[in-house]
Amino acid sequence: MRRDEYGPWARRAVAWGEDYLATLRDRPVRPRTTPGSTAALLPDRPPEAPEPLEAIFADFERIVPDAMTHWQHPRFFAYFPANAAPVSMVAEILTATMAAQCMLWQTSPAASEIEGRMVAWMADALGLAGFTGTIQEGASAATLAAVLTMRERTLDWAGNADGLSGAPRLRIYASAEGHSSIDKAVRIAGLGQANLVKVPTGPDDGMDPEALAAAIAADRAAGHLPAGVVVCVGGTAIGAIDPVADCLAVARAEGLYTHVDAAWAGSAMICEEFRPLWAGVEQADSIVMNPHKWLGAQFDCSIQFLRDPEPQIRTLALRPDYLRTAGHDAVTNHSEWTIPLGRRFRALKLWFLLRAHGLEDLRARIRNHVAWAGELHDALAAEPHFEIATPLRLSLFTFRWTPPGRDPDAATAALARAINDAGTIYVTETTVRGRPVIRFQVGQFDSTRDDVMAALDAIRAARDTLPCAP
Numbered sequence: 001m002r003r004d005e006y007g008p009w010a011r012r013a014v015a016w017g018e019d020y021l022a023t024l025r026d027r028p029v030r031p032r033t034t035p036g037s038t039a040a041l042l043p044d045r046p047p048e049a050p051e052p053l054e055a056i057f058a059d060f061e062r063i064v065p066d067a068m069t070h071w072q073h074p075r076f077f078a079y080f081p082a083n084a085a086p087v088s089m090v091a092e093i094l095t096a097t098m099a100a101q102c103m104l105w106q107t108s109p110a111a112s113e114i115e116g117r118m119v120a121w122m123a124d125a126l127g128l129a130g131f132t133g134t135i136q137e138g139a140s141a142a143t144l145a146a147v148l149t150m151r152e153r154t155l156d157w158a159g160n161a162d163g164l165s166g167a168p169r170l171r172i173y174a175s176a177e178g179h180s181s182i183d184k185a186v187r188i189a190g191l192g193q194a195n196l197v198k199v200p201t202g203p204d205d206g207m208d209p210e211a212l213a214a215a216i217a218a219d220r221a222a223g224h225l226p227a228g229v230v231v232c233v234g235g236t237a238i239g240a241i242d243p244v245a246d247c248l249a250v251a252r253a254e255g256l257y258t259h260v261d262a263a264w265a266g267s268a269m270i271c272e273e274f275r276p277l278w279a280g281v282e283q284a285d286s287i288v289m290n291p292h293k294w295l296g297a298q299f300d301c302s303i304q305f306l307r308d309p310e311p312q313i314r315t316l317a318l319r320p321d322y323l324r325t326a327g328h329d330a331v332t333n334h335s336e337w338t339i340p341l342g343r344r345f346r347a348l349k350l351w352f353l354l355r356a357h358g359l360e361d362l363r364a365r366i367r368n369h370v371a372w373a374g375e376l377h378d379a380l381a382a383e384p385h386f387e388i389a390t391p392l393r394l395s396l397f398t399f400r401w402t403p404p405g406r407d408p409d410a411a412t413a414a415l416a417r418a419i420n421d422a423g424t425i426y427v428t429e430t431t432v433r434g435r436p437v438i439r440f441q442v443g444q445f446d447s448t449r450d451d452v453m454a455a456l457d458a459i460r461a462a463r464d465t466l467p468c469a470p
């Protein structure tokens, strides 16, 4: 494509997007496609000669949309949302067009300074006074950065210099409700899965602080080196929330570095009434929340807040001569805070989103999601032969179908599949304490109350197709 062809084709792409968004509600949320069917439509070898844009675009329309799961569908109730408020899409078009590489202040000064200001705005919006931070591509990256910092701080930065051979066993603590990104982080950090201690949870599925203290004491007695605690606020499976203040108090008394994973639930903390759920969070060293999950910023946009960035910068920064910002020692080079060197201009979409909606509108959406999830929860609890498996936490709960005379595990799993195969809504099939449940969350930016209540009809309709219907 020549540069002078960019405008017409970009306009055509935007026009396609306009139509896509307007008709999204009429599409099945999850595609009716089978593994390998898209790949089968693509030639085995790349073209040697240029192909006309008309043909490329036509193939996009023919092959892609019907084989996609539509994350922006207002009846997407699976996983957690990966949102894209329209205004953040506009910002992403601008970001893509400038194709800025924001590794250093001098490689994109505006990006670097807007990133700093957006982190400060979000700290203000979330009640995290005194925190600074950086924008990462995801919570997994932030958690890995935090785990590496736990490792290096505990070893007085000898791990980076000398490697880990000969070092005592470093121990990281999290509950079993913690996300698998913690497991991945301990593996990548070279600590080993066996040194991620899964601390028992209490009856409300949150980490038991006494069990945490006991695990740390036992590890010290065994000659291990406790290094850090990852506290969960809004776990992925059932929205579990650790008692933040108590867990952080145990960790701080032991001199351990702490990271709070609020990847999903963090967005809700723009509403003051939800902040008791993470009371005490200001004592954390590091906190991650994903504005792309529930706030409306287009995927990807994850903020890692840091009370003091120095330990993480000392862990991650490398400053070869070609990466120096000569004459500007006071500037922030965000690549020194994160693992990748090259960085996208993610702050722009947050700037557009926060300004175009304002916090009041964003709060109203989250409050609505929580209220509507509560309505659906109550309706299902009142429905014959349905039971709530785990309680409503913010906008997430799980349920089971228990028709009389049938195996409830098989019935629940069959119902989840029937719901998703029908395609009107999309839910997640998972297990709680080894037993199948259907997991439901509300968080898509454009979901309405009707969309959420339509889920009740979709669940009933799917139930009625099953042979084990009462």
Ligand SMILES: Cc1ncc(COP(=O)(O)O)c(C=O)c1O
Binding pocket: 080, 137, 138, 139, 140, 141, 179, 181, 234, 235, 236, 261, 262, 263, 264, 290, 302
């Ligand atoms: C609680 C929690 N933490 C971490 C992650 C990983 O997030 P990311 O995909 O941004 O790496 C997820 C993903 O859903 C999550 O739900």
